[in-house]
Amino acid sequence: MATAKASQGQVAVLPGVDDRGTPIFSVLVKRTYRIVPGQPAVRAEADGPLIAADQYFGGGDPETTTVRQESDRVPYKPATDVVVIGQVHAPPGRSLTVTDAGVQVGTHRKVIRAFGDRQCRFRSGRDPVVTEPTPFQTLELRYERAYGGVDRHSDPVMPFYYPRNALGCGVAVNNVREAVEGLRLPNFEDPQDLLTPERIVLGQRTRWNRQPLPQGFGWFPKTAYPRCSFLGAMPGDVVLDEPLREELLGLVPQQQIALARQFRLPRFDVRFQRGASLGLAVPFLAGNEHVILIHLTPDGRLEFDLPNDPPRIMLDISLGENELPPVLHTVCIRPEEGQVDLVWRGAHEYPGTDWLPEMKCLRVVVF
Secondary structure (H helix, E strand, O other): OEEEEEOOEEEEEEEEEOOOOOEEEEEEEEEEEEOOOOOEOEEOOOOOOOOOOOEEHHHOOOOOOOEEEOOOOOOOOOOEEEEEOOEEEOOOOOOEOEEEEEEEEOOEEEEEEEEOOOEEEOOOOOOOEEOOOOOEOEEEOOHHHEEEOEEOOOOOOOOEEOOOOOOOEEOEOOOOHHHHOOOEOOOEEOOOOOOOHHHHEOOOHHHHHHOOOOOOOOEOOOOOOOHHHHHOOOOOOOOOOOOOHHHHOOOOOOOHHHHHHOOOOOOOOHHHHOOEOOOOEEOOOOOOOEEEEEOOOOOOEEEEEOOOOOOOEEEEOOOOEEEEOOEEEEEEEEOOOOEEEEEEEEEEEOOOHHHHHHOOOOEEEEO
């Protein structure tokens, strides 16, 4: 892997494969822009670095903490990841118990409902009672606050890990006091698929497929389904003749679990490298789209345009100098810092690993 710092952005070259399995060299260019309300974003004084390894909230343990910023060093993505790193805000000087927050980039829009902290109260033989949400001024956008988690109490011998987000909160298999009393419920939910008291207790482990999908605007965990399935890690406790909700949404192949058990799926699928939250991995953006953020800044609404500033990328790998079409990998919006990062990719096919000894140069020009 070759890296360089160019005046036209932070630059890295790394090998990989595309969605057809073709070997490629990818040139990644990262540029940072300052958000100007109501106008196109303008180039910041310094570009953020191409992040080499995933960074966790508060420098936390990967086993107990979700990712704040995922690595930029990905050779190929089959879509543009739109990611927001920040907080849900109440208006200045006020507190809220519930509000809807939203992101729109071009024609792509996602809304989540944000609740203040809530807990369950156990009732023997009856659905739990949910406490009223407590007032909040800010809620950090992270998947610990989304639906999921681990139930260690319904079956102490075999804890239940919610396949879609084991670091979340709100899951309970059986209606027993130890599992339900004081159970923390998610702060972030889908307004069209809320976790009602009737849905809190699964009753059976195999019913997890009917539960809410975890919601957020940040990086979706690599260890969570369906993302982990593109590396071959499939969830257990499934009913094979019941379609997974991810199948119905087109996020995974039809009958994915059955096909995996028959070894009929590839060990690696480039969709694993797509890291945005549900609904925010979108067909490739042009980089000039209008952006609207709702309740993600103290003012309640922020609008700006992406900068319409794609790089020109030239690469020579001993096959002649080629200009590579720029493709937008990532749009990472950081409202708290007033910045947005764009990561572009230019991809150059090459004959394969057997050819590499013939490669006499690797020269990159970005402008």
